[in-house]
Amino acid sequence: MSEQASFDADLMQQWEMTVDRLAVHAERWHGRREIVGRLADGQIARTNWAALAQRARQVTAVLVAHGIPMGTRIGTLAMNSIRHVETWYGVMGHGAVCHTLNPRLFDDQLIYMINHAEDRWIFADPAFRSQVERLLPHCPTVEKVIYLGEPGEAGVLPATATDYETLIADADPAMARWGHFSERTPAALCYTSGTTGNPKGVQYSHRSQMLHTLISGQRDFLGLSARDTLLSVVPMFHVNAWGLPYIAAAAGSKLVLPGARLDGASVYELLETEGVTFTAAVPTVWQLLFDFLSENKLKLTTLKRVAIGGSACTDALVRGFRDGHGVEVLHAWGMTEMSPIGTISGPLPPSLGDPDESTRMAYNLKQGRVPFGVDLKITSEEGVRQPHDGITPGHIKVSGPAILERYFRDDKSAVDAEGFFDTGDIGTVDPHGYLQITDRSKDLIKSGGEWISSVEIENIASGHPKALMAAVIAMPHPKWRERPMLVVKLRPGQTATAAEFHDFLKGKIANWWMPDEVTFVDEMPLGATGKLDKKVLRARFTTTHP
């Protein structure tokens, strides 16, 4: 080699960033750290990182024995459990792609996803057996179903199905050869809910998953420690549980998996009995927990930090956790296409000095700042970058090594000339670098050529003492084109008038933002990941209000 060539060469080790390294790291260096899971019957199962890695290798060994090639999509239809985490590391360690399916979706959506992904095997919770059997006749690529339970837990099975324990019983972990492929190999697949048209697949590579682990694991973001106990309430089918089973393995945290029971009482029990210090989920889960805590006058005694994301975190939740229980709230924004972390509002930066209580709250309710590894710009309709003045809204576009470049099985690039992906969200960025989401571009209310933020009105209206949930939707208007309508679900036993809500909003929003109508509903439509489904509300009210 010439002298020049040896300078130019990469002289560092070829250490491919494959996710099996996380399992191996946790096994070797945190092997006795516990992993706890709630079973279908409510009992608690216990294992540790060392045992989990060995059983994940057994899953890989089974895939090897059945001649499943790398790159094959293997579906899972399951809640967060020890067996589900074993399956995910076992599938990815083999170089196959773990396709986490959301059991709360409608059959036709699941059928579309399974067929589009051409899943060959599906690992499913025994509780979902009847759902699986409804899907299978429409999913010709699926050869085998494995029920994630004890022998017999899913009942008597047909020849094409087996139970997990029987499947791996004789598998030799030594047959699994992890980490012999490129870090660019696909590892996982998730579909976005698909607000219009068919769902779209986001295929993550080993490299992107590993970098997301390092990016979101930074101290001011999800950063976990070996001393943390993590309860992953957010399901693995919701963007790989926001990467938490990876971050926990990297940090050597204790991992707690809640199974199917996400009601307030069950979540509370795990938080307290397992000594949970960190947890994460969408706002609706925390609302259920708070209802349970206040009904039973209970306190959270071990929890230190909670990540809330997936939809906007409310004032009431921040106050509930922080003032009621001394828990720090990390308000996170992101999406399936971002693996998912985009921004987090956690500890305030020194540039904010020592802010008073209302400023502190205002910053906690913003979506926060980007970690290293995510770049973000806001642009006008024409693609021109907007100032970071905290006032001018723009289309939020993002770039980074854990952000999608194109959808699965789609030839078109999804990024602009600068390599940024359009999130479909609208927001402002302030001089301290804080992003605030003001809307989804499709939910924006365009009144007389100006934008009204549905999210901002919802945040304020949901702070009304009688309100449990609030939604603002655009109603067609002959003069202004669109005007806001406020839809409220009241707390149990409450009654209220439109005037009470108008009075409450007065002075807190611009006059021309004031909803023309206030309507009360018994139930808010929630989508498959627990988020408010405004499509359903819009369809309902635009037809009832000609």
Ligand code: AMP
């Ligand atoms: P999903 O890919 O299903 O996780 O949905 C991503 C979308 O959820 C984002 O594009 C946002 O519109 C919304 N979202 C996620 N987190 C937040 C948040 N903290 N505040 C407001 N909207 C959010």
